[in-house]
Amino acid sequence: MAVIKDFAGLAEVQGVAQYLLVKKDGSTLATNMDSPGLLAVTVVGCGQHCENLSGAVGGQNYIHLCLERESGDNLMVFSLGGFYLGVISESSTASQMVVSNVISFLKTIN
Amino acid sequence: MNYSQVIPDIVSSLPEITGAFLASPNHEILIDQAAHIFPMGEQQHIAETLYAVHSLGSSRFNNITAVQVGFHSLNLCTRILDDGNQLVVIHRPELSTSMLKMTVQLALNSEQGDGDAPVQATVEQEPVVEIEEDDSEADLALVEELLHSDNDLSSLLNAIRDELAKHIGPVVELVFEDALPKWAKNGGAAKERLGELIPGLADELETDADRVEFERDIEKILKQE
Numbered sequence: 255m256a257v258i259k260d261f262a263g264l265a266e267v268q269g270v271a272q273y274l275l276v277k278k279d280g281s282t283l284a285t286n287m288d289s290p291g292l293l294a295v296t297v298v299g300c301g302q303h304c305e306n307l308s309g310a311v312g313g314q315n316y317i318h319l320c321l322e323r324e325s326g327d328n329l330m331v332f333s334l335g336g337f338y339l340g341v342i343s344e345s346s347t348a349s350q351m352v353v354s355n356v357i358s359f360l361k362t363i364n
Numbered sequence: 365m366n367y368s369q370v371i372p373d374i375v376s377s378l379p380e381i382t383g384a385f386l387a388s389p390n391h392e393i394l395i396d397q398a399a400h401i402f403p404m405g406e407q408q409h410i411a412e413t414l415y416a417v418h419s420l421g422s423s424r425f426n427n428i429t430a431v432q433v434g435f436h437s438l439n440l441c442t443r444i445l446d447d448g449n450q451l452v453v454i455h456r457p458e459l460s461t462s463m464l465k466m467t468v469q470l471a472l473n474s475e476q477g478d479g480d481a482p483v484q485a486t487v488e489q490e491p492v493v494e495i496e497e498d499d500s501e502a503d504l505a506l507v508e509e510l511l512h513s514d515n516d517l518s519s520l521l522n523a524i525r526d527e528l529a530k531h532i533g534p535v536v537e538l539v540f541e542d543a544l545p546k547w548a549k550n551g552g553a554a555k556e557r558l559g560e561l562i563p564g565l566a567d568e569l570e571t572d573a574d575r576v577e578f579e580r581d582i583e584k585i586l587k588q589e
Contacts, residue, residue, distance in 0.1 A: 257537040258504060275538075283542060296424045303417045304433050307440070310406040314435040321421040322430040322461070329421060336568055337538060349461050353434065 258284045260363040261339075267359045269347030271327060274340045278302070283337070293329075297340035300331050317357070320349050332356060365447070365475050371395045373471045374451075380459035381467070382438065387411035389448040398454055401438075411450055414442040432461065443468065503545035510544060510553055517553060523585045524558070528565055531574050539568045558586060 261284040264273040274285035276294045278301075287293065304316040319331040326345030330353060331338055339360075343352040367386050374384050375397045383398030391411045398407055414431055421428045432441045434457055441453045441464060455464060511518050511525075521544070529536040547553070547561040562582050566575040 258541050277542060281542070283538060293424060296420055299420045300417050303413050303420070307410060307413055307433060307435075310402055310410050311435050311438060311440075314437065316433050316435055318434045319417065320432040320434070320461075321417070321425065321428050322432065323425055324427040324429050329425065335532065349432075 262286070263363070264339075264341070264356070264359060267352075267355050269344050269352035269355055270341050271344045272342040275334075276338050276340065278336055278338070293340060296329070297331050297338050300329075301333060301338040304331070305333065318353050320353065322349065328352075330356070332360070334360070365445075365472075367395050367449070367475075370471050370475045371397050371451075373474070374453060374468055377467050377471065378455075378459065378463070380456040381453060381464070382456065383454040385411075385452050387415075387450040387452065389450070391415065391450075394449065398452070401454055407452070410440060411442075411452060414440065414452060415444075415450055418442065418444060430465070445472075504541060506545045506548055507541050510548060517555060517558075520555065520558060520585070524561070524565070524582060527578065527581050527585065528568075531569050531578055539565065543568075 258275070261273070261275050264270050265286050272285075272287050274287055274290040274294060274297065275283045276290075276297055277283060278298060280294050280298045282290050282294050300319055300321070304319050308315055316333055318333075321329040321331075323329070326343075328343045328349050330341040330343060330349070332341070339356070341352065341356055343349060371384050371386055375381055383401045385393055385398045385407050386395040387408070388394055391408050393407050393411070396407060402410070414433070417433075418428060418431050421431065430441055430443045432439055437457070439455050439457050439459070441455065443451045445451055451468070453464065453468060509515065511521055515521075525536060525540050528539065532539065543561065543564045547557070547564065551557055551560070562579060566578050569575045569578055
C-alpha cells in the first residue's frame with residue numbers, strides 16, 4: 255500500500271520538477287515545493303472540474319490533466335481516488351513522457 | 365476566420381483525431397463535428413468545464429496555451445483562440461501532443477492566410493483562496509509513534525486501519541496518516557477517545573452504506589478490546 259513518504263520518490267521521476275499530493279479539501283500531504291498552498295487550490299479545483307467531465311465521456315474517470323504552458327513547464331493533475339497529485343514538469347521533457355513516467359511510478363507504489 | 369472550413373480540416377487531417385467542435389466565449393456551440401461522440405448537449409458542458417479549467421490555470425500561470433484531459437479511450441484538448449472562441453479537439457490518447465499542436469496550427473494558419481500564430485485570449489480569473497499547509501514531517505513521526513508495537517494503542521489503531529482498507533484500498537495509508545495526527549493533537553491519543561477518530565475516517569467513504577458498515581465493524585472491534 256502507498257504511504258505518504260513513498261511519494262517522495264516522485265522527485266526522482268524523469269521529467270518531474272516539482273510535485274504535490276493534496277487531499278480534496280486542499281490540504282497538502284506531500285510535496286517538494288517550498289510554498290504549495292496556492293498551487294494546491296489550483297490542483298484541487300482543476301481536478302474537480304475534470305471529474306465533472308466523466309458523464310460526458312461514457313462514465314470514464316479522467317486519468318490526467320495537462321495545462322500546457324508556452325515555457326514548457328506544464329502543470330499536470332492526476333486523479334488518485336480521494337487525492338490529487340499535481341506535477342510541474344521539466345520543460346525539457348515531453349508532456350506525454352512525463353505522464354507516462356508518473357503513471358508508471360504510481361503503479362510501483364500501489 | 366472561416367471556422368466552418370477549419371474544423372472539418374482538423375478532423376480529417378489525422379486518423380487519431382475523432383472529432384472537434386467550436387464554442388463561443390459564452391459556450392454556445394458554433395460548429396459541431398463531435399455529435400457522433402457525445403450524448404446530445406454534452407459539448408456545451410465540456411466547453412464550459414474546459415474553459416473553467418483554463419481560467420483556473422490562468423489564475424496561477426499567465427502562459428497557458430492549451431488544456432488537455434486524458435481518459436482511458438480519448439483525450440480532450442482545448443485552446444482559446446484569439447477571437448475568444450474555444451476550439452475543442454477530441455483525439456485518441458496515442459496521438460502525440462506535438463503532432464496535435466502542429467496539425468491544429470497548420471489548419472488555423474491556412475485559413476488565416478498568414479503565418480501568424482493565434483494570440484491567447486484573456487480569460488476570467490477565478491478567485492484564489494489561500495489554505496494552510498500541513499506539518500507533514502512531524503505528523504508522520506507522530507503516526508509512526510502511535511502505530512509502533514510499543515504503543516498501547518497500536519493493535520487497535522492497526523485494526524481500524526485494516527478495516528478502513530477494506531473499503532478504500534491502497535490509499536488507506538494516506539487517509540490514516542492525515543487523520544491520525546489531527547485526532548491525536550486534538551485532545552490526546554487515548555483509548556477512550558478512539559470513538560472520536562472514527563467519524564473523520566468514515567467521511568472518506570463514498571456511500572452512506574459504506575459508512576454504516578465501517579462504523580458497525582469498528583464498534584465490534586472496540587467492544588472486543
